[in-house]
Amino acid sequence: MGAAPIPHLEADCSRCFGLCCVALPFARSADFPVDKAAGVPCRNLLADHRCGIHDHLLDGGWRGCVTFDCFGAGQQVSQATFGGVSWRDAPTTAPTMYAVLPVMRQLHEMLAHLRDAMALESDEVTRSALAATTATVSATTAGRPDELLAVDLPALRSRVGGLLAAVSANARAHRRARHGIPKPPRRVRAGADLVAADLRGRDLRAADLRGALLIAADLRGADLRWADLLGADLRDADLRGARLDGALFLTRPQLAAART
Known part of the structure; x- marks a missing residue:
């Protein structure tokens, strides 16, 4: 059996059930004009899971929506983890779907950074570790909801973070030496x-x-x-x-x- 493919790492709202607009909480601040509890649909969310004010979010004080990026986690949870069945069509799955979203987002963000790290200079041992870790995180994104909720995110982030730090140090030292950077x-x-x-x-x-x-x-x-x-x-x-x-x-x- 081959390695699990890396999921798409850019948001595709057309394939998501508006999860960031429902699952995540926010507080009235410079980023949002109102309070919203986790699991409560945003007042701007339409029946087809689209945002009713998407074209003028900043004008209405919804800066937090503009700066948020799920790295493709929304459509992965919607279409892969829950098989294309929305929280509206299967309300009993809603709490689990909402809990899975932030886990998936962290996994996708890690994959995005690992992808970038693979493009940088590194030794063979580090490249092998990057490839193995990428395969592990990618396979994790394909898990069942219960498996995703059981992921030890701090341990995984520590493993990924260590690799990124090593690759970064090597790449920056290479640039400093090549360009005489003070x-x-x-x-x-x-x-x-x-x-x-x-x-x-x-x-x-x-x-x-x-x-x-x-x-x-x-x-x-x-x-x-x-x-x-x-x-x-x-x-x-x-x-x-x-x-x-x-x-x-x-x-x-x-x-x-x-x-x-």
């Missing part, structure tokens, strides 16, 4: 608190910014090529004019949350 300022490091920091025009090539807090940071004109941005919080960061080509593990939600 070390970034001491405060620019993984997990750093750089909220509202003035980093305009800075040379941040190949910097390690994994998990850094860059909320409202001024990064206009900064050079972030080959910087590791895994998990970096870019909400309201000003990226206008910044160089981001080749940035490692940068996701669509991160970009959507920033000013570009």
Whole structure:
């Protein structure tokens, strides 16, 4: 038996049962104009699972919807895990479907990062580990609902995170050596608190910014090529004019949350 195929990692709302609009909770804030409990359909969700205000979400204060990305988990849960039978057609499955969605989203996000890591320079041992881990995560996405809910996500994320860190370190060291890139300022490091920091025009090539807090940071004109941005919080960061080509593990939600 061959390895399980990697599921599609981009959202296809036409094949989803509007799961993010039902399963996930949100609170009234700068991202949402109202409160909504988990398992309660959003007031904008139509009978055909489409969003009634999709074309003007920002105008209505629904920024959280614009920045959210399920990485294709919605259609995987809808069409594969639950065989195309919606929560409306089978209400008894609804609680389980809602619980599976965030698990699947994490699995799909891991697969997206592993896919990106496979495109970077690494040694044969690391590449083999990446391939094996990708196969494991991909096979997990094909599991039954009970199997998905039993997944040890912290352990799996730790395994994936270790591989991504190793690949990132190797790729960034390679770029630094090839291009003579200087070390970034001491405060620019993984997990750093750089909220509202003035980093305009800075040379941040190949910097390690994994998990850094860059909320409202001024990064206009900064050079972030080959910087590791895994998990970096870019909400309201000003990226206008910044160089981001080749940035490692940068996701669509991160970009959507920033000013570009």
